[in-house]
Amino acid sequence: MTGTKALLSFIRDIYQSTGPIPLHAPLFNDAEKTSLLACLDSTFVSSAGPFVDQFEQQMAAFCQSSRAVATVNGTAALQAALHLAGVGQGDIVITQALTFVATCNAVHFLGATPAFVDVSPMSLGLCPDALQQFLTEQCGKNAAGNTVLRSTGQKIGAVVPMHTFGHPVQLDEVVAICSEWQLPLIEDAAESLGSFYRGRHTGTFGRFGALSFNGNKIITTGGGGMVLCQQIEDGVHCKHVTTTAKVAHPYQFFHDEVAFNFRMPNLNAALGCAQLTKLPSYLANKRALAGLYQNFLQDSDYQFVAEPAYAKSNYWLNAVICANEQQQQLLLKQSNNQGIMTRPVWELMHHLPMYKDCPRGSLSHSEWLAKRLVNLPSSVAPGLQP
Numbered sequence: 001m002t003g004t005k006a007l008l009s010f011i012r013d014i015y016q017s018t019g020p021i022p023l024h025a026p027l028f029n030d031a032e033k034t035s036l037l038a039c040l041d042s043t044f045v046s047s048a049g050p051f052v053d054q055f056e057q058q059m060a061a062f063c064q065s066s067r068a069v070a071t072v073n074g075t076a077a078l079q080a081a082l083h084l085a086g087v088g089q090g091d092i093v094i095t096q097a098l099t100f101v102a103t104c105n106a107v108h109f110l111g112a113t114p115a116f117v118d119v120s121p122m123s124l125g126l127c128p129d130a131l132q133q134f135l136t137e138q139c140g141k142n143a144a145g146n147t148v149l150r151s152t153g154q155k156i157g158a159v160v161p162m163h164t165f166g167h168p169v170q171l172d173e174v175v176a177i178c179s180e181w182q183l184p185l186i187e188d189a190a191e192s193l194g195s196f197y198r199g200r201h202t203g204t205f206g207r208f209g210a211l212s213f214n215g216n217k218i219i220t221t222g223g224g225g226m227v228l229c230q231q232i233e234d235g236v237h238c239k240h241v242t243t244t245a246k247v248a249h250p251y252q253f254f255h256d257e258v259a260f261n262f263r264m265p266n267l268n269a270a271l272g273c274a275q276l277t278k279l280p281s282y283l284a285n286k287r288a289l290a291g292l293y294q295n296f297l298q299d300s301d302y303q304f305v306a307e308p309a310y311a312k313s314n315y316w317l318n319a320v321i322c323a324n325e326q327q328q329q330l331l332l333k334q335s336n337n338q339g340i341m342t343r344p345v346w347e348l349m350h351h352l353p354m355y356k357d358c359p360r361g362s363l364s365h366s367e368w369l370a371k372r373l374v375n376l377p378s379s380v381a382p383g384l385q386p
């Protein structure tokens, strides 16, 4: 049996380090420096410039998305997407209890309330059966034909699955349920850049998808995000509402609706353009790393979280499921004491003070996983040949 001690020395071998090992560190070389210097030299560091357009176009091409609109961060991308899908004051947005808090905050800032359904232990993301059960047991149609929460009459504004640690949810099933109930689908693909569901990029199955380029994600712009839009009109409108809704004119200031200042600065996009050229090699490296972890953990108490059969995951964060809570706590304590950064999954959303009273379905898988999941160091590893 492979124990905790063996696992920690395995991690030290991979990262060839006796010092602190982060959970996920970014990686830069001359390409980023060249791109940033070119941006500085141009003086276009702020809200206009060619790197933003280039980053959006290259990202749309990589994801095979009709349009991609760059934003200041992933939370803003989610908020813009929800707003464009018509989510507003008093609405309910169905998401998973096991997610990063940004998903819920984006909902809350629009005056809407998140509702939580369970995740599937296979994907760690929104479970289609749990979604269908919540809709059947707690929702119905009102006179106007909208899907509403029966207890309060609040409109269900959208469904937001999140591809946990880069593992795609069961999208065919989720898409079918959303169309059956006529609900907009918005994917929180913040963690899943480079992850594909049956060959198609995550974030392109719903009307909108949101990406993040925060410092800990697979590629970074320092801070940044992207709205993936599948309809051309949505792409145009998304650009408009994330850039103060200014009507194009050589010199006049006219704004035709209340809008956000969510646009990504050109300086961040310059970093993003350089990072995007690295993405294929990062993906290959991380897949090789995941393979090493999986192989190493085969005869251990730790169950490695592998990509679902239908998916090609980016393996953004590697994760194990411990046998029980004691083992989880021991692994967390021993690794962090030694400077090897490991983390439990986020506190479940319905345990947070601001979201504790939100509507929810059964969350037994989420509760079970939260007591067992641990993320292992997952940065691109030096000298690892895929």
Ligand SMILES: *Cc1c(COP(=O)(O)O)cnc(C)c1O
Pocket (backbone or CB within 6 Å): 073, 074, 075, 076, 099, 100, 102, 103, 162, 188, 190, 191, 212, 213, 214, 224, 225
């Ligand atoms: C990173 C992340 C976001 C967005 O984060 P930002 O820091 O605002 O870019 C949203 N949802 C999930 C699940 C994330 O992991």
